[in-house]
Amino acid sequence: MISEKMQEKLNEQVQKEFYSAYLYLSIEAYFTSMNLNGFANWFRIQAQEERDHAMMFFDYINRVGGRVNLRLVDAPKNNFESIGEALKLTLEHEQFVTKSIYSIVDVALEERDHKTNAFLQWFVNEQVEEEENADNNIKKYELIKGDGRGILMMDAELAQRVYTPPTVAQA
Ligand code: FEO
Numbered sequence: 001m002i003s004e005k006m007q008e009k010l011n012e013q014v015q016k017e018f019y020s021a022y023l024y025l026s027i028e029a030y031f032t033s034m035n036l037n038g039f040a041n042w043f044r045i046q047a048q049e050e051r052d053h054a055m056m057f058f059d060y061i062n063r064v065g066g067r068v069n070l071r072l073v074d075a076p077k078n079n080f081e082s083i084g085e086a087l088k089l090t091l092e093h094e095q096f097v098t099k100s101i102y103s104i105v106d107v108a109l110e111e112r113d114h115k116t117n118a119f120l121q122w123f124v125n126e127q128v129e130e131e132e133n134a135d136n137n138i139k140k141y142e143l144i145k146g147d148g149r150g151i152l153m154m155d156a157e158l159a160q161r162v163y164t165p166p167t168v169a170q171a
Pocket residue numbers: 017020049050053094097130
């Protein structure tokens with residue numbers, strides 16, 4: 001079993017992960033509207049990963065005898081001023097998600113809920129990669145900003161990203 005407080009935190013995280021998917025689909029649509037299909041591909045895959053994350057929390061709540069309680073998912077921002085804005089928003093959002101994961105770890109440690117802490121460690125590590133990837137995109141874009149050929153080269157690189165389902169050692 002998990003505590004009521006932990007169940008609440010995990011349900012909130014299901015919502016945040018679905019919101020993340022929604023945000024990245026919105027950014028995908030923005031890039032598609034600009035014919036930057038490689039950027040769009042990167043965000044499509046990012047959104048798929050976020051749905052996976054949501055379902056990992058969903059499944060975990062069920063496996064430990066909790067009750068899934070789905071929340072309203074807010075509309076994401078749908079318009080972006082520039083490529084740079086969309087990329088920066090992605091990093092900021094991942095930093096927000098990292099803080100959220102850490103706050104659940106804090107509750108797990110307070111409650112000596114070791115199984116949930118073990119489950120959460122996959123996400124602690126995943127967030128390092130999520131922030132790193134988002135930051136790499138910003139840094140590349142900063143190098144080429146304004147140069148159409150550079151943007152097309154980056155678009156071709158981002159087109160190479162392929163979806164791989166998460167491999168998780170379940171708690
Ligand atoms: Fe579910 Fe991008 O972290």
